[in-house]
Amino acid sequence: MTKEQGLGVQSAPDRKTAYVILGGPDDAQNFAKAGEILRNGGVVGFPTETVYGLGASVYCEEAIEQVFRAKGRPNDNPLIAHIADMDGLEQLVSVMPETARKLAEAYWPGPMTLVLPKLPLVPDAVTAGLDTVGVRMPSDPNARAMLREAKVPVAAPSANRSGKPSPTRAQHVWQDMDGRIDMILDGGQCACGLESTVIDCSGDGIVILRPGYITAKMIEDATGIVPTIGYGKDLGGSTPRAPGMKYRHYAPKGKLYLATGEGSLEEQCKAIADAYDSNFAHGSKCVILVTEQDKGFFGEREQILIGNLDDLSTIAHSVFKAFRDCDTKGYDLIYMRCVPEEGVGAAIMNRVVKASAGTV
Numbered sequence: 001m002t003k004e005q006g007l008g009v010q011s012a013p014d015r016k017t018a019y020v021i022l023g024g025p026d027d028a029q030n031f032a033k034a035g036e037i038l039r040n041g042g043v044v045g046f047p048t049e050t051v052y053g054l055g056a057s058v059y060c061e062e063a064i065e066q067v068f069r070a071k072g073r074p075n076d077n078p079l080i081a082h083i084a085d086m087d088g089l090e091q092l093v094s095v096m097p098e099t100a101r102k103l104a105e106a107y108w109p110g111p112m113t114l115v116l117p118k119l120p121l122v123p124d125a126v127t128a129g130l131d132t133v134g135v136r137m138p139s140d141p142n143a144r145a146m147l148r149e150a151k152v153p154v155a156a157p158s159a160n161r162s163g164k165p166s167p168t169r170a171q172h173v174w175q176d177m178d179g180r181i182d183m184i185l186d187g188g189q190c191a192c193g194l195e196s197t198v199i200d201c202s203g204d205g206i207v208i209l210r211p212g213y214i215t216a217k218m219i220e221d222a223t224g225i226v227p228t229i230g231y232g233k234d235l236g237g238s239t240p241r242a243p244g245m246k247y248r249h250y251a252p253k254g255k256l257y258l259a260t261g262e263g264s265l266e267e268q269c270k271a272i273a274d275a276y277d278s279n280f281a282h283g284s285k286c287v288i289l290v291t292e293q294d295k296g297f298f299g300e301r302e303q304i305l306i307g308n309l310d311d312l313s314t315i316a317h318s319v320f321k322a323f324r325d326c327d328t329k330g331y332d333l334i335y336m337r338c339v340p341e342e343g344v345g346a347a348i349m350n351r352v353v354k355a356s357a358g359t360v
């Protein structure tokens with residue numbers, strides 16, 4: 001196991017975690033309470049349009065440390081600072097390059113993080129000692145209401161324990177964080193279901209560090225610049241050469257195996273069915289993550305429907321939930337086909353390959 005898999009220092013559960021369901025008459029009061037907790041150095045799990053975040057005031061190093069402890073995350077991995085509006089940028093960033101300004105105008109608020117030169121007052125604990133800071137202005141109305149009440153930028157990684165799939169429901173945050181944080185705001189399902197696109201605008205050109213809903217094409221449309229891919233495309237190809245070689249991430253407890261993406265639909269499904277059958281015969285509990293397009297191929301074998309290839313956002317929306325459902329149901333082996341790397345498909349494949357243990 002590597003450090004990235006969660007061998008960082010982990011806190012024992014020793015906090016009382018308040019669980020608040022949003023969407024009722026007490027919302028204003030609950031956002032005010034969450035804001036107060038954040039300003040006073042507490043940690044709050046909150047919904048965004050991408051995934052749930054684990055928030056702490058950028059200025060409170062003790063709270064930032066608790067975020068790393070609660071996640072079991074190595075502290076050399078920087079956090080994203082979340083802001084309610086453009087005024088928040090002034091508290092974080094020393095220069096706003098023209099490319100970043102164009103991207104912010106086009107896609108903020110929204111599922112996009114910009115890596116920018118930081119002001120000295122942003123603590124090293126947030127940026128892992130880098131001279132840049134990742135900034136995001138989320139569009140989710142609950143996230144925005146909480147950020148407005150916090151009145152400080154809120155550093156937040158995804159609210160999962162390190163190595164596990166990102167949470168797209170408040171219940172997932174509860175599973176991972178009960179007793180480790182002060183409050184969870186339940187705003188229902190996340191609209192996108194995958195983390196933001198991380199774009200480095202701090203140097204020459206534009207580099208995509210993590211693919212997401214905001215695609216390379218959308219970045220080019222807004223800026224006129226073709227971005228560089230900076231996220232290890234070799235592992236994210238539709239024919240993964242060595243998935244799981246470095247370390248698993250976003251992963252369910254069961255082992256995930258991908259059809260290589262080569263051959264016809266029938267050939268891929270047959271490869272999965274054969275692997276399923278031989279492991280099932282040896283006593284493994286197996287499941288196939290299917291789409292509308294291939295669900296007819298697997299007969300009585302156990303399946304979870306993850307969406308429709310004609311609309312990849314349906315798969316983005318449910319893939320992390322499917323991984324967590326596999327854990328709940330205790331599957332040992334999970335199979336799925338690759339999706340085309342068009343649009344948000346690049347982001348789906350990036351996460352799926354990182355979560356996988358190999359190919360069939």
Ligand code: TXA
Nearest residue numbers: 050052053078079080115132133134157158195196198
């Ligand atoms: O959608 C999201 O981005 C969610 C929600 C909560 O906003 N947050 C999230 O945070 O996914 P996290 O910590 O799980 O992932 C942040 C990614 C990491 O890969 C980190 O290395 C990168 O952003 N990152 C943050 N600051 C950076 C910086 N200054 N330079 C390069 N990469 C950075």
Ligand code: MG
Nearest residue numbers: 157158166195
């Ligand atoms: Mg994460």
